Amino acid sequence: MATSAILKAITTLLAGLSLQLTLPVNAVTPSPSCASRFDWENAQLTNAIVANLSKQQQPNNSSSYFDFGSDAKVARPACKTFPGDASWPSTQLWNSFNATVDGALIKTVPLAAPCYNNWPQRDAAACQYVTEHWSDPHLHVNDPTSAQFPVFQGRTCLPTDDPSKICTLGGYASYSVAVTKVSQIQLALNFARNANIRLVVKNTGHDFNDKSIGAGALSVWTHKLKDINFFANYACRSYRGPAFKLGSGVVTEEVYAAAERNGVTAVGGECRTVGVAGGYIAGGGHSPMSTLVGMGADQVLSLEVVLPNGRFVTASEDSYPDLYWALRGGGGSTYGVVTSLVIKAYPKIPVTTMTFGFTTGPNVTVDTFWAGFKAYMSYFSAFTDAGAYGYFIVVAIGPDQYLFNFMPLWGGNMTKPQLVSLVTPFLNELSNLGIAVTPNFTEYDSLYKAFNGTWGPEQVGGSVGNSASRLFPRENFVTPAKLNATLGAVRYAIEQGGVLIGYNIRPAVNPGVNQNNAVNPAWRKTVSLFILAGPALASNATDAQVAKASKVLTTDWMKKWRDVSPGAGSYMSEGDINEPNFQQSFYGSFYPRLYALKQQYDPTGLLYAPTAVGSEDWYITGQLPYLPTQNGRLCKKTT
Structure with a gap:
């Protein structure tokens, strides 16, 4: 089927897809989690939807860009597909993918592009604003691809007063999906895996090592997943007491404000723009509260996560307990994309x-x-x-x-x-x-x-x-x-x-x-x-x-x-x-156990980040010793 016909067919199919993704909560399979999923977490990709997408896209082919993955290792090219490669998706295919994610796909533009003549976004006033606010973390948090510490991006597009210089994407992702529901994350993971494209996950970009960027990547941007639910008397498994359910886009300052409104205390970071349900928990999460109640990861009662194969599951003590163990401190961008979690809260403290x-x-x-x-x-x-x-x-x-x-x-x-x-x-x-x-x-x-x-x-x-x-x-x-x-x-x-x-x-x-x-x-x-x-x-x-x-x-x-x-x-x-x-x-x-889980849940190596579990199996081309930027091609090491 011609690409334009594929786009038309997929667009037509979306009317039915949208209906299936917005069914009431009681019409979907109940979650094993004790807290109800957010409405947007019930907007999930199903086998039937994938089959319809595949049929419309490639009626004579048994597989498509939207298929779920398997747990088996599949032979892959040594390197991820890179812009300019013959196998890089065409503009029409990106448009088709954009249609499946309800227009949430963003062709990324560096924040400082308005400062450069070689970008159509050139604008002196916008350049001045970016320059003046460059040190404000909120500027980078609110951008679909920018990192708060861009030293490992390659420094290819920084604010400048010389517009004749050249700005490039460098280590920033080529495309980003501004996700607002689980189905978009599933589609992004399936598309990246099946097209052999590098995938990165960005919440706030608050990481010393720029784990949320990558040249030629498709980025899953979780910033808009801001829901917060408070339970004054949460009762689940062995826990009884106050708790919060947080979308993965929620940051420290928002958690603390919600705790204040509800007369309790929550565990979060010292920096305002740290994503509590993102890299903070994945890394362990230290807090001013830690000397009283432990690490941020210790407070987690359950998590909702899209696995690298595109499936959506709950990780808790009795559902995927190995993932529940690993996701609390075992590193981000490794085992899946967390969409929300439930954390314990405490009485208000002076x-x-x-x-x-x-x-x-x-x-x-x-x-x-x-x-x-x-x-x-x-x-x-x-x-x-x-x-x-x-x-x-x-x-x-x-x-x-x-x-x-x-x-x-x-x-x-x-x-x-x-x-x-x-x-x-x-x-x-x-x-x-x-x-x-x-x-x-x-x-x-x-x-x-x-x-x-x-x-x-x-x-x-x-x-x-x-x-x-x-x-x-x-x-x-x-x-x-x-x-x-x-x-x-x-x-x-x-x-x-x-x-x-x-x-x-x-x-x-x-x-x-x-x-x-x-x-x-x-x-x-x-x-x-x-x-x-x-x-x-x-x-x-x-x-x-x-x-x-x-x-x-x-x-x-x-x-x-x-x-x-x-x-x-x-x-x-x-x-x-x-x-x-x-x-x-x-x-x-814990590393051997974590590495084994990485191979189990991500056999194709969809998720990569520098110093993440399993990252030693990969390399970025063109890096200088002691300056491992992310602006090269991601390739698998050969034994």
Whole structure:
């Protein structure tokens, strides 16, 4: 059948398809989940719909671009189909696919395209707006393909005041589906798998390693899945209590606001635009609440997910329990596309915060400064055992000049007198060292108010920097020799130009949640997450300079951190894309089990992301060592 006839036939078929996708809830197979699915989750692709689409598209062919996949491994070309290849779908075929997804397909345009003459979107006013708002994460969240940290996109279309430069898509996806119902996700996965196209999944693009982008890819954009349902008395399996059902497009600031409206507390991130039901849970999810109730992934009661074969299932303790285990901490863009989840909520809690800072100066030598930081580190275990959470920065502000600043120390479920009592011994040690500080204590009656009173919108958009992280175990701070070694490794990195963003955090043991999940076991032993930003570079740094700085971060500064914490780990969502042995660092002893599940649920390798489970089986063409951009072709490694 000619392509134009296919398009006409599919368009005609959509009238019937739409009717089938909007049946009332009681007309579809009941979900095994205790929470009802959202209405748009009941808009599902069925065998009958696929058969009709296939018949209209290729009446004399037993397979089509919309067929569900099988669990069997199928011979595939070594590389994913790339724009310009003879096998790349024609414009007419993309139009046909667009018709099946109700016009939700977007041919992507880089955010900064209005700044360049070689794009028809060239517009000076639009360019100025993008330039002025480039560091605002909401700009990137609201775009179907942009990433918040574009260093691994290839930096091929950044804001500029020189319109004669050339802008390209680079590592951004070629097309994106702005999904609003499950059937669109199923169709996108089936189409990408059957056409051998790279597939990526984007919620907010808030990932240090640009996991949501990929050159020549079809992107599933879950941003519009914003539904939030609150259950004051949720009763499902062994759990009884408050809970939320969240669409996968919901972000931290929205979850906290919903919890405030309903007089409860929810577990979410510190950054406002982190997608709670997306990469946050998939990575494990640390939170100001973690020292009280555990990781974000620990709170999950069930998930709805489209598998790589296009089927839609519920993952819970008694439905796909292996997926339920893996999806909570085993990494994103790996086992399927999560559409929603149910998380536990808690009673409303008060929060007291403390802020202060100190620097080197006339009365504080360099060694005294580091002695002050060592004093703080010696309290890491005591503070987290009490339920406190510390967020701080250590940075060089000049030659032999350093700054420490709390942002803040957070006392969850603490009054001001309780927090003052907890920190007084530490403050006395600083005083004895000659470090004068003036703590500022603020009391809030809820997490939401503390969140808004403490943190403003984060700054993103940096195009030259790279970061790494380490989960230091408790023993590094309670054993004097290891404390000294840890301090030495940290001091070396800061003196060389690194910036430390630190979290004094210990995920609490919580018998009220299911902590039998794929969260990196290193999290269960840690009392700190240290993030280290690499060497400062000019905004116009070359690729070679960026790669060189990244190599220093990985092989010099972070090596010293790994050496003083052998067998520990790193946080995958804020980790080094060049992390040596990422399997152990990001996933720990769970990696073999996770890898086996990846092969079981995704035998064709539909889902790929850098440092994700199974990513070692693939490579991107044209990458520089230590600068693994996503603007090349994705190919399978040969044995």
